[in-house]
Amino acid sequence: ARVSVEAGLALGWREFVGDAGRSISLEHYGASADYKRLFQEFGITAEAVAAAAKDSLAGLQA
Numbered sequence: 048a049r050v051s052v053e054a055g056l057a058l059g060w061r062e063f064v065g066d067a068g069r070s071i072s073l074e075h076y077g078a079s080a081d082y083k084r085l086f087q088e089f090g091i092t093a094e095a096v097a098a099a100a101k102d103s104l105a106g107l108q109a
Contacts, residue, residue: 048067048100048103049063049067049068049069050064050069050070050071050096050099050103051063051064051069051070051071051072052072052091052096053070054073054086056073056074057070057072057074060072066106067107068103069100069103070099071095071099073089
């Protein structure tokens, strides 16, 4: 199971994470604030990464 974390577009990560992989990313531009606030607001968090990893593992076991 693979998860990519990108503070930008996930474009290009699929070849690395594979079909069962998941990407945590920011898919738009234009927000301005402290990175901690932006990451929390847009779901780039440790909790999101853990959930994506569990989802990816479940996809491999299906």
